[in-house]
Amino acid sequence: MVTIDTSAVRWSAPEGERAGRPLVILLHGVGSHERDLEGLVPYLSSAFVYASLRAPLPYGDGFSWYPLSSPGSPQYAPVDDAADAVLALVDALGDAHPSVGLLGFSQGGSLSLQLLRRRPGFFDFAVVLAGFVVPGAPAEVDAALAASRPAVFYGRGDVDQVIPLDAVDRTSAWLAEHADVEESVYPGLAHGISQEELDDVNAFLGRVHPA
Incomplete structure (x- = not known):
């Protein structure tokens, strides 16, 4: 079992200015x-x-959400464990926020999609940047998610050398079947985030949560 260090959470607003506002978990x-x-x-x-949030497992000079194995194809159970740790933190917030969305990069993107699976219909949306869907879900898990079809923005660069092509192809096909997906590919972008992509993310956020 892993847990999230709540003292390490970096909030964009002081505590007195958070309640009643939609939340995005990074x-x-x-x-x-x-x-x-x-x-x-x-x-x-x-x-x-x-x-x-800070991931729970030490990794080099930083942290990891779950142990690494084959690139783009981690073991399924530890990803569920990481998702449950995030859900425990979200649950502790109670009803302070009218909605909760997700934004993850790379391994954090894979965790964002796992969170959608872990609690179908709960999260308003997920933004997945240079991420992937974890293989090996039980059929009933993905069937439950497909019934809710959450809004997902999936952005990636066309010269990303970190996420294997088979994982990218798997993710594109899976999202088409299980989510209301907006997929954008950025020419010349490696394993990173560009200003053009951020602009598209903001446009997506405006559609899922109109002002």
Whole structure:
């Protein structure tokens, strides 16, 4: 069992200014930390309050959500464990936020999709940047998610050398079957996030949560 360090959560607003606002959970990539995606907040819609989490497992100079194995194809159960740790944190917030969305990069993107599976119909949307869907879900799990068809933005670069092509193809096909997906591919972008992609993410956020 893994847990999220609540003292390490980086909030975009002080405690007294969070309640009643839609929440977006930020999930960093492997080897990174909670201050990484926090840097995106100034470029994202101010309609939301953002909470950037630290993954539970030490990895190099940073942290990992679950142990690494084959690139793009981790063991399924530890990803569920990480998702349950995030859900415990979200549950502890009670009804402070009218909605909760997800934004994850790379390994954090895979966790975002696992969270959609773990609690179908709960999250308003997921933004998956350079991420992938984890293989091996029981059929009933994905069937439950397909019934809710959450809104998902899936962005990636066309020269990303980190996420294997088979994982990308798997993710594109899976999202088409299980979500209301908006997929964008960015020419010349490697394993990172561009300003063009951030602009598209903001447009997506505006559609899922109109001002």
